Amino acid sequence: MKKLFAVVLPLALGSCSMMMLPGSPYTLSKQPAAGSLNPSGTVTASVSNNMVTTEAKVMGLQANQYYVAHYHNQGTPGTDPCSSNGAPIMSSKIVGQTDASGMLTLKGSVARADVMNATYFNIHTASDAQGTPADAGVACTAVRMQ
Template sequence: MKKAQNVALFSALTAMLASCSMVGPGVNEYTMARQTVVKSTDPVYAPAGTARIMRDLGTTRTNITLTGMTPYAIYVAHYHKRGQADVPACESGGAAIMESKMVAQADKDGKVSLQGLAANALLDGATYLNVHHARDFGGTPSDSGVICSPVTLN
């Protein structure tokens, strides 16, 4: 009798765990590209990185990992809506979605990690993720962008 109960419990747990893996978050990873407007005379300055975007249960979690940034500089990242239609998303000049703002400071080696959470509904219409130099830790952008990636949020 006890063996039959254990088998039934094991079967039920297996079914539950299998269904959990199907409900897991949608994860997308994007390669960030240097903005064409960036004109640096510093040969060490070579921005590169990735953005990992996870959407689940009404929330978007964004993790941006960058290298080659200006040491100790402050950066702000946020999603943007599409601007001008006939150019690439990162060059379209779309409106920033300020509720998605993430701010962090690069370390001595120019590495920076930015993380943020935003409600999925706030990001409706977002077409690209842009990282700017910031004037301050409040996240006021000081340029049009350093590194960017088009995104598709579903």
């Protein structure tokens, strides 16, 4: 019995552990809609209990402004993901507001199955606190889910 317990316990504990997605942390790149802003930062994604938890930290944005982020599926095949104009995965939506220095921290979770086909994570300026996108995106990164 002791031998069986020694084999089963690590397997059970391993199923609850957090796994980082390939390529995480991802580096955000400036998008054309950023205009004169110079956003930069990272997106970290991890999987635990069939949920993907995403945290984005971005600087160089407009102060005291709402932003919305979400994963997207690939749009035009063969195109850079961030330029492919893919459909947003709305269940992955995260809304936040920058501080007075233009720093934004976003954190949210979504079912892993919802974002398994995502190819990029995009941050848009929001026109309101509900996260209605006001542009095509100010910062983006390609992602690879597993």
